Amino acid sequence: MSLAFSAPVDGAIPIRLVAPEDCEETLATLPDAAASWARHHGFTGALGQTCALPGESGKPMAVLVGRGGPSDRARQRFAAGAAIAALPEGDYRIESLPDGTEGQEIALGYLLSLYRFEKYRAQSPTLARLSPPDGVDAARLERIAAAEALTRDLVNTPAEDMGPNALEAAVRALATEFGAEVTATHGDSLLDANLPLIHTVGRASDEEPRLIEMTWGDTGPSVTLVGKGVCFDTGGLNLKLGASMGLMKKDMGGAANVMGLARMIMSGAEKMRLRVLIPAVENAVSGNAFRPGDILTARNGMTVEINNTDAEGRLVLADALALAAETPPDLLISMATLTGAARVAVGPDIAPFFTDDDGFATALTSAAHSVADPVWRLPFHAPYEAMIEPGIADLDNAPKGGMAGSITAALFLRRFTAPVTRYAHFDIYAWQPSPAPARPKGGVGQGIRAIYEALPEVLQQ
Known part of the structure; x- marks a missing residue:
C-alpha cells in the first residue's frame, strides 16, 4: 500500500479550503450560479464540510472544503485532510494550503486517510488522488505516513501471524530496506547472555522468547x-x-511504535547512531510459566518479587533497558502498552510520557x-518509590492498592536506566477504539511523530 501523493495532472479539480469567517468572501469570488449552489447546499466552511461546484461539462469546476475554526480544529484533527480523501474518484489539487501547522496537518491527514488494512480482506480504496500541495515537504510527509502504516499493520495483525518469530522477521525486513544490522538472542541463549527476565516471561510459549537488536548509522548522536514486544498477553x-x-494482540504496540519511529529516522537519513531493542515474547500459560511469589534476578542484579504475572511488560523492558544503559546513549526512549492506569488517566488519544529532562519535555x-x-507529561514522582519496594526483594512488579499505576511502572523502569542521564518512557495505548478522521479503528502510532519532530532540537541541547 502506498500512502503517497499522486503526480500532478493537467485539468485536476481545484480544491479551495475555506474557513467559516472567510466563507462569504470566498463565495463572492465565484460565478453567481456556483455561489448560489454552495449557499443552497448549506456550505459554511465548517470543519470537513465539502461542496462540489458543478461545471458546464458536468465535471466539478472546483470543490470547497471547510477548514473550520480554531476551536473546531483543536477538537478534531485531520478532518479536512480526511474530507479530501473521501471525495469522489478524480484528480485534485489544493489551490492554496494554509501556512504553518494547519497546512501540514491537512496534507498529512490526506495521506493517513489512504491507509487500509488488507491482510485478511480487501478494503474499499481511496479514489481521490491529490497532487503534492505547495508549501509542504511532501517527501517527508510520505515517509512519516509510510512509518505510520508500518506501525498500524504490525499492531493490527493478530498474534497467530505476529508472534515473536514474525515480529523478528518484520524487524529484519525493515533493516534490509535501510541497510541496518540485526541480531537476535533466542530461547535458553537469553540465559547465557544474562537476559533472564525476558527468558522467564516468555518461556511458557511455544515460540521462543528473544531479544531483537537493530543498529543503523555510524555518525552523530546515539539514540536507543x-x-x-509482548506479542500476546494472556x-x-x-x-x-x-x-x-x-x-x-496490541500488547506489542510499543515495539510497533519504535519500529515506526526507526523507519522515519532511517528513511530520512538522519545523522544519528540508532539502536533498537525489542524484547519479543508471548506471556503464555503452561507448566513452566513463572508464578506469583517468585523472586527473579534481572540483568543488572536487582531482584524483583512477582506479585502479578500480568505485570510482565516491565520485566522484559527491565532487561532491555539495563542492556541499553551499559552503553549509555545520548538519548534513551522506551515505549510500551504498559498500564491500564495510563489509559484511564489520559484516554486513548494522548501519549503520556515520563522524563526528568525538562529540555526534552519542552x-x-x-x-x-x-x-x-x-502527548502529556506525567511525573517520575519520587515519593512513590517506596511503593515499588516490597521489602523481601529490591522491587515489586505489581504494587498493591492500585494507586498511581502508570507512575509506579515508570519508576520501576527508571531503576534500570542508570547511568543514562536522558531517558523518557512512553506508556501508550497504541489503539484507536473507534474511527476518527485519518485514524480507522485499530492500531495506531502514538507519540512517534512528535518524537521525530523534536529529535533535532533535543539532540542539539
Missing part, C-alpha cells in the same frame, strides 16, 4: 529505542478475563502541537 497464571484478553510538547500528535 526500546519497545515492548496474563500468565494471573489469567486475564476474556474481555481483557481480547485486545492483547521540545516534545512543542513538536506534538505542530504535528498534531498529542
Whole structure:
C-alpha cells in the first residue's frame, strides 16, 4: 500500500479550503450560479464540510472544503485532510494550503486517510488522488505516513501471524530496506547472555522468547529505542478475563511504535547512531510459566518479587533497558502498552510520557502541537518509590492498592536506566477504539511523530 501523493495532472479539480469567517468572501469570488449552489447546499466552511461546484461539462469546476475554526480544529484533527480523501474518484489539487501547522496537518491527514488494512480482506480504496500541495515537504510527509502504516499493520495483525518469530522477521525486513544490522538472542541463549527476565516471561510459549537488536548509522548522536514486544498477553497464571484478553494482540504496540519511529529516522537519513531493542515474547500459560511469589534476578542484579504475572511488560523492558544503559546513549526512549492506569488517566488519544529532562519535555510538547500528535507529561514522582519496594526483594512488579499505576511502572523502569542521564518512557495505548478522521479503528502510532519532530532540537541541547 502506498500512502503517497499522486503526480500532478493537467485539468485536476481545484480544491479551495475555506474557513467559516472567510466563507462569504470566498463565495463572492465565484460565478453567481456556483455561489448560489454552495449557499443552497448549506456550505459554511465548517470543519470537513465539502461542496462540489458543478461545471458546464458536468465535471466539478472546483470543490470547497471547510477548514473550520480554531476551536473546531483543536477538537478534531485531520478532518479536512480526511474530507479530501473521501471525495469522489478524480484528480485534485489544493489551490492554496494554509501556512504553518494547519497546512501540514491537512496534507498529512490526506495521506493517513489512504491507509487500509488488507491482510485478511480487501478494503474499499481511496479514489481521490491529490497532487503534492505547495508549501509542504511532501517527501517527508510520505515517509512519516509510510512509518505510520508500518506501525498500524504490525499492531493490527493478530498474534497467530505476529508472534515473536514474525515480529523478528518484520524487524529484519525493515533493516534490509535501510541497510541496518540485526541480531537476535533466542530461547535458553537469553540465559547465557544474562537476559533472564525476558527468558522467564516468555518461556511458557511455544515460540521462543528473544531479544531483537537493530543498529543503523555510524555518525552523530546515539539514540536507543526500546519497545515492548509482548506479542500476546494472556496474563500468565494471573489469567486475564476474556474481555481483557481480547485486545492483547496490541500488547506489542510499543515495539510497533519504535519500529515506526526507526523507519522515519532511517528513511530520512538522519545523522544519528540508532539502536533498537525489542524484547519479543508471548506471556503464555503452561507448566513452566513463572508464578506469583517468585523472586527473579534481572540483568543488572536487582531482584524483583512477582506479585502479578500480568505485570510482565516491565520485566522484559527491565532487561532491555539495563542492556541499553551499559552503553549509555545520548538519548534513551522506551515505549510500551504498559498500564491500564495510563489509559484511564489520559484516554486513548494522548501519549503520556515520563522524563526528568525538562529540555526534552519542552521540545516534545512543542513538536506534538505542530504535528498534531498529542502527548502529556506525567511525573517520575519520587515519593512513590517506596511503593515499588516490597521489602523481601529490591522491587515489586505489581504494587498493591492500585494507586498511581502508570507512575509506579515508570519508576520501576527508571531503576534500570542508570547511568543514562536522558531517558523518557512512553506508556501508550497504541489503539484507536473507534474511527476518527485519518485514524480507522485499530492500531495506531502514538507519540512517534512528535518524537521525530523534536529529535533535532533535543539532540542539539
